[in-house]
Amino acid sequence: MDPNNPNYNQLAQHFSDLGDDFISSPNFQLFLERLGNPSSQNSQQTPPVTEGSNSEYDVSQEEVVPETPQYPPPPPRIPANQPLAKSSRIWSVSEDEALIGFYLELSDDALRGTSQKASELWRKVHAAYCKLQAEKPHILPPRPMKSLETHWRRMAADLLQWTNCYDEAGKLPESGSGYNEADRIKHASKLFYISSNPQHNFAFPHGVEMVNKDPKWRTKLR
Template sequence: MPNPRQECWKDAEDIALCIAVVTVGEDGSKGTSQEKKRLWERIHEVYETCKPAGGVVRLGGGCDGRWKKIRPACARWRQALNKAALLRGSGDNATDEELQAKSIYRTLAKGEEFTFQHCWPILKDTKKFSNPPGINVGSSSFPTSINLEDDGSSSSSNVHARPPGQKAQKAAKKKSRQDETGELLLQMQRIADQEERDLEYRLRLREETRLAEQHADDARTMTVDPSIFTPKKRSYWERKQAQIIEREEQSSSAGAFRQPSFSPEENTPHSEDDSNLDLYVPVQETQWMGRN
């Protein structure tokens, strides 16, 4: 099996590497300055998730070595673009400016062409390459403690604000989680309160329905004339009516049951007063209610 470090890098692999470097290098929650070994372990992990399907297996050292070629080349290209922008004439267009930048790049790179145009869209707006870097392009070595935001320029020439540091981003994430947790708890409490109100409403509706059905059933019972039945059935209906009258009297005295359509005090006949029986509208007898 050929050594994976000797395989030529394809454009898609370069793009995946640049994505990994930008992702890890600008992750402030992990610190803006990280030890080289752990940094490239993380870059390699991200690269493995970004690399094209069927791509060559690359070791962490291979990614490091490839970045040492991409970084100075893109730094020179940024210098060439900025110089070309300064030299642009009033009649020049974007194509003229790009040709001027390529010429300047060849001068900076001692005759070499810029071969990482496929990487430039990913890197051009990052902190390292958005300003004239002013780095020593001949040096590709990394210090033991590496900061991917450091392009070699002095701090006075870096007009871009540094991204939030590790502590600031962790604090922001913690606060965001706390806010989300508080909002979630508030929503859960609202849902619980609504469910409790819904349950109370259903129970109240069920009780009102039961009482209404009982009221209607009692009203039908009170319309029955026990005298038309045999002694046994007459005794049954008289007992039923007596129970309804007693229940209505108890409810009326307690004030627990008052229905506008049925007033126990006005419409329920008492045992000693049968005059109110005329107020009940008889219903047709069912088969089992007929005479024997």
């Protein structure tokens, strides 16, 4: 501490009773030095932050990561080697099932007494088919509304005719002991071929499985 500092004379006089040895001691001189330089009391270095310590974390040093933008899921991609379905005279099982499902679903208005014209019904069926075809172009080919209606009338007639033949096959005299489901289908197929005009085999067994799930399907088909 500077001897010219007035604080030095006051402190020296105050501690004069302790003897000259005390005033000249290194510890006392260090105390005086710190007392004369107040900034040295606050010049404490911040200890480094070590992993696992309880030191406070500086949020401003954290790296800012931008939020991931949310986008709608992309449309399904068709593999490059996956050919698109093409319409033909012979309809696939997938086409039949799509047509049957849409017709049974959208024809409920007729059963509820809603005044729905046939043209309006087929516009709805065609719109639903086109939407599904756009999602599965490698499975369903594009079909015009008239084609859907024509194919449905043929398929519905065969489904009703097959059901009548199946019922008759269960009433045959030989349908007794040992007469199983395979025998009944075999006889129903023969009855269908004989009664159909022009004669042809029944081609919609997958359609039977679908319509049987709807308890009102016969009314809708008629």
